[in-house]
Amino acid sequence: MADDEAPTHMNPYEMALVQLRHVARRMKLDPNVHEVLKTPMRSLEVYLPVRMDNGTIRVFTGFRVQHSMARGPAKGGVRFHQNVTEDEVKALAMWMTWKCAIVGIPYGGAKGGVIVDPRELTHTELERLARRYFSEIGPIIGPQVDIPAPDVNTNAQTMAWFMDTYSMNVGHAVPSSVTGKPIDIGGSEGREKATSRGITYCIREAAKVTGLDLDGATVAIQGFGNVGGNCAPLLYEMGCTIVAVSDVNGAIHDPDGFDVHKLTKHVRSTGTVMGFPGAKEIQNADLLELDVDVLVPAALEGVIHKDNAPNLRCKILAEGANGPTTPQADKILRDKGVYLIPDVLCNAGGVTVSYFEWVQGLNSFFWTEDEVNERLDRIMTKAFHQVHDIWEREKDKDEDGLTTRQAAYMLAVKRVADAIKKRGIFP
Ligand code: NAD
Numbered sequence: 001m002a003d004d005e006a007p008t009h010m011n012p013y014e015m016a017l018v019q020l021r022h023v024a025r026r027m028k029l030d031p032n033v034h035e036v037l038k039t040p041m042r043s044l045e046v047y048l049p050v051r052m053d054n055g056t057i058r059v060f061t062g063f064r065v066q067h068s069m070a071r072g073p074a075k076g077g078v079r080f081h082q083n084v085t086e087d088e089v090k091a092l093a094m095w096m097t098w099k100c101a102i103v104g105i106p107y108g109g110a111k112g113g114v115i116v117d118p119r120e121l122t123h124t125e126l127e128r129l130a131r132r133y134f135s136e137i138g139p140i141i142g143p144q145v146d147i148p149a150p151d152v153n154t155n156a157q158t159m160a161w162f163m164d165t166y167s168m169n170v171g172h173a174v175p176s177s178v179t180g181k182p183i184d185i186g187g188s189e190g191r192e193k194a195t196s197r198g199i200t201y202c203i204r205e206a207a208k209v210t211g212l213d214l215d216g217a218t219v220a221i222q223g224f225g226n227v228g229g230n231c232a233p234l235l236y237e238m239g240c241t242i243v244a245v246s247d248v249n250g251a252i253h254d255p256d257g258f259d260v261h262k263l264t265k266h267v268r269s270t271g272t273v274m275g276f277p278g279a280k281e282i283q284n285a286d287l288l289e290l291d292v293d294v295l296v297p298a299a300l301e302g303v304i305h306k307d308n309a310p311n312l313r314c315k316i317l318a319e320g321a322n323g324p325t326t327p328q329a330d331k332i333l334r335d336k337g338v339y340l341i342p343d344v345l346c347n348a349g350g351v352t353v354s355y356f357e358w359v360q361g362l363n364s365f366f367w368t369e370d371e372v373n374e375r376l377d378r379i380m381t382k383a384f385h386q387v388h389d390i391w392e393r394e395k396d397k398d399e400d401g402l403t404t405r406q407a408a409y410m411l412a413v414k415r416v417a418d419a420i421k422k423r424g425i426f427p
Contacts, residue, residue, distance in 0.1 A: 012302070013087035015327060016323075020409070020413070021034075023410055040067045040090055043066075043090065048062055051125075062136065062137070063113050067108065070423060071100065071416060072108055073144055074146040078113065080154055088113065090111075091301075094109060099412075102415075127161055130158050134165040143361075149178060155226070156180055156181060159182075186361045188353055188360055191372075192226070195227050196229075196320070198350065198380045199296065202384050203294055203296075206318070212293055212294075212315055219240045219292060220245070220296070221298055225298070228245065228296065235296075236261075246273065250284055258279065288308060290313065293314065293316065295318070303325075304326065310336070317338050319342055325405075341384075345408050352379050356372055387411055390410055
């Protein structure tokens with residue numbers, strides 16, 4: 001498919017391939033390496049019979065895709081969502097390969113998903129589903145092979161079930177089989193907020209290079225789960241004014257800014273941002289087009305596309321979610337002068353602290369939260385400037401220009417391509 005024929009809402013795997021193709025062309029990537037990187041290394045589809053509380057059996061479909069293990073074991077979250085598709089999981093796995101390479105941690109990329117609306121399942125049904133899924137993907141999982149983590153609608157409890165299932169199957173505790181676990185069973189201090197903390201470090205550095213004063217800077221956040229919900233208080237503590245937030249139920253806006261601690265308490269007690277006293281309800285789509293300094297999409301992919309990109313008014317777009325912006329929107333935003341921090345860099349704090357958790361588990365030696373945050377800051381800040389420097393150096397070399405995402409991909413693809421070339425293709 002030619003790039004200009006891309007539909008508004010692209011298939012995520014098509015989108016990942018278009019992104020890779022742009023960069024391959026730009027960096028004159030060896031066509032043989034490009035051929036290898038276009039497809040995942042493994043894709044497993046599993047069917048999961050689960051006993052419902054009423055005694056009936058439902059069969060769910062799940063996936064685990066490993067895109068690359070050139071730089072180390074595969075790493076990536078597991079998503080429980082009714083719209084999961086194999087192509088979505090393949091795209092997310094490829095993005096994980098780039099993400100791990102950008103922050104320079106010794107992992108390849110993977111992703112998992114189960115087609116389920118978890119709101120329809122009880123706690124016990126969810127536990128049986130999680131355990132059955134992990135058991136079914138067990139043959140291709142392991143602390144030196146592929147290490148899952150949380151993603152949309154999965155959390156520390158899900159990881160505890162995964163870790164216990166793996167451990168029961170092998171006969172001894174294997175904490176490093178998953179990351180994002182509760183602290184009591186080998187989780188890392190700082191993991192829960194790591195993705196959001198990494199996003200805030202990137203926003204801090206982006207503000208420096210664009211000359212934006214973060215004190216009083218206005219912020220809109222789409223999605224108020226693990227990523228968006230933790231970003232809000234961290235940005236608030238950095239002096240930002242959070243003027244709009246949303247979740248699956250809708251969006252709220254207050255031009256004077258929310259008291260984020262009260263908002264967080266409200267979400268904890270009601271389960272949604274909606275109904276927060278004093279806030280005006282707005283359309284979810286309108287949140288993206290507000291006149292703010294920083295926009296953080298932290299929900300699902302494909303929400304910024306060629307139809308709404310021309311209307312965006314933010315100065316910095318910090319991609320908390322994976323794949324929120326289509327390739328066409330990327331170009332529109334670049335031409336408008338929006339400074340975009342691409343997902344593969346912006347939300348890499350989660351996988352970075354997952355790596356810290358894995359390292360701590362393998363050594364049975366645990367760090368303080370300050371140590372975790374300080375190491376995370378160092379890695380994210382270095383990665384941000386490596387990407388920014390490539391962008392500054394390369395953006396005027398070609399009449400097509402360069403997006404910051406392409407700069408990030410150039411760094412990532414080079415690192416993965418070097419690993420493939422040095423290892424060679426087996427046999
Ligand atoms: P989550 O399930 O905790 O939260 C998702 C949030 O998005 C919820 O508040 C939900 O209500 C909201 N949402 C769903 N549909 C929406 C819609 N149409 N409009 C507005 N809001 C909507 O998930 P999460 O872990 O916060 O992940 C969010 C995104 O960040 C995903 O793209 C995920 O892949 C990415 N991500 C997560 C992590 C992590 O550590 N959790 C790491 C890297 C990237």
